[in-house]
Amino acid sequence: MNGLYALKPWYADRLSGLRRALAARQVSPDTLTAAGVVCAAGAAAALAWLPAPPAALLVAVLLAGRLAFANLDGALARDTGRTTRRGALLNELGDRAADLLVIAGFLPLAPLWLVAAAAFATTLPSWVSLAGTAAGAPRRNGGPVGKTERCLLAVVAAASGWAVPVLAVVAAGSAVTAVVRALWVWRALGQPETAVARERVVATKRAMATERDVASEKPVVRAAEPASSAPRRRPSPSPSPSPSSSPTLGSLPCEHDRSLPLDPGEVSGGITHTRSQSPADRGTRLRGAR
Structure with missing residues (x-):
């Protein structure tokens, strides 16, 4: 239940040209916060001192400027990289001061106790949001009667003169808004992981994956081997088998068998059996030939 706060992105787009112009002129975000106040x-002065119908236009223009400056100060700080902790503190103080000043415009028009109750109630939603943020929950804005709705109700009071009913709606609606935000923050803090924690976990995992990818793409640099002054030795040839070793079946004649003539043996089953001729075999063959 964001109320008119849901229109904030649309409103910020309408102010983008003005935001760029302010950034080009190097206007300080703190100046915009002060302008909103x-x-x-x-x-508040127009609401208190001007009669009801004519005051509406001036009140509407000034409160529209108050909302515009409240939107521009933070956006300008983010765009120009001038976000600071002091600026965040000044922004919150400026918003609270502006809310209280608008309620102070009802002092001549409503009982003091109602004005005090409305002033106290308008600060409650912001305190609840700040307390939730301090506890680790996301910042909660908007609601049934948020900052934008309170400004609209002030314009209604300036146009109609119904200061007391409008102020009562502001007080009651602000209290309801504080309760709605408190319940939302309570549920968010009761979850195992809030939205902010999940986003941080996802961002951390992505960063770790990126680091692993970068590390895997780095070339491996090996240390250069020191040059040796000693000449490299050639591997020694393997020892030749003894001539007396008998060849296996189906083996081809090797290099060391060429010193002895081979006797073609019998061929059976496609395998040729050969054996070395000894000197006694050669003598026998010569006698048989004679």
């Missing part, structure tokens, strides 16, 4: 003070 000044617009809220002007709207």
Whole structure:
């Protein structure tokens, strides 16, 4: 239940041209925060001192400027890289001061106790959101009666003169908004992992995967082998088998068998059996030939 806060992205797009112009002129985000407070003070003065119907236009213009400056200060700081912790603190203080100033414009128009109750109630939603953020939950904005709705109700009061009913709606609606945000933050903190924690885990895993990919693509540099002054030795030839060793069946004559003539043997089964001729065999063959 974000209410009119859901229109913030659309509103930010409408202000993108102005944001670029402010960045080009190097306007400080703190200046925009102060300008928002000044617009809220002007709207409160118009609401308190001007009659009901004519005050509506001026109150509407000034509160529109207050919302625009509240949107621009943080966006400008992010775009220009000037986000600081002091700037975040000043932004929160400026928002609370602007809310209280708008409620102060009802002082001449409503009972003091109602104005005080409304002033206290308008600060509750922001305190709940800040407490949830400090505990680790995401920042929760919007609601049934958030900052945008309160500004719209102030314009309604300036146009109609119904200050007391409008102020009562502001007080009650702000309290309901605080309760809605508190319940949302309570549920978020009760989960094992909040949305922020999950995003951090995913980002960490992606970073680790990227580091592993980069490490795997690095070439492996091997140390150069030191040059040796000693000449390399050639491997010694393997010892030749003894001539007396008998060849196996089906083997071809080797290099060391060429010193002895071979006797063609019998051929059986496609395998030729050969054996070496001894001197006695050669003598026998010569006598048989004679």
